[in-house]
Amino acid sequence: MADDIPARMVYAGHRWRVTDTPTRLRESIWSAPLESHHGLYGWRFQATSDAGDSLVFDVYRERDHWHVHHTYT
Template sequence: MNAQTLEQLVMLWMVNDIPARMVFAGKRWRVTDMPTRIRDSIWSVPIEKPHPLYGWRFQGTDDAGESYVFDVYKGERGWPVHNTYA
């Protein structure tokens, strides 16, 4: 599995507080697995206290059928993608 570290904001839509779809790199992505909530212990970005860092790991599939695993976290300005896995 290849990992790529990014820090690019995405538009993320939630259903019942769980990621359902997003726009990233000019493409629409559907969440095609059960997202996993991840906490601050695994992140390699600075944690802004007193707000603990949290995010999600999920598989996203675009309209062409290409799939990646994304790590996104809640930042001050939105939801940056921290890692993608092919």
């Protein structure tokens, strides 16, 4: 995170750099029950690996870590 906005991450054993402007996602878009994820929020962003592969990620914060909910090619 940089200024509370996603900037980079490690996913599937690879480093990814955020390469667009992340969009904040609110509770209403998640399929997880809200009772188990109070205050759930996340981000959607495109990221590019060091190898040059790009994916769009939906990620959300769960307690003390981030979870990749879905990826799009």
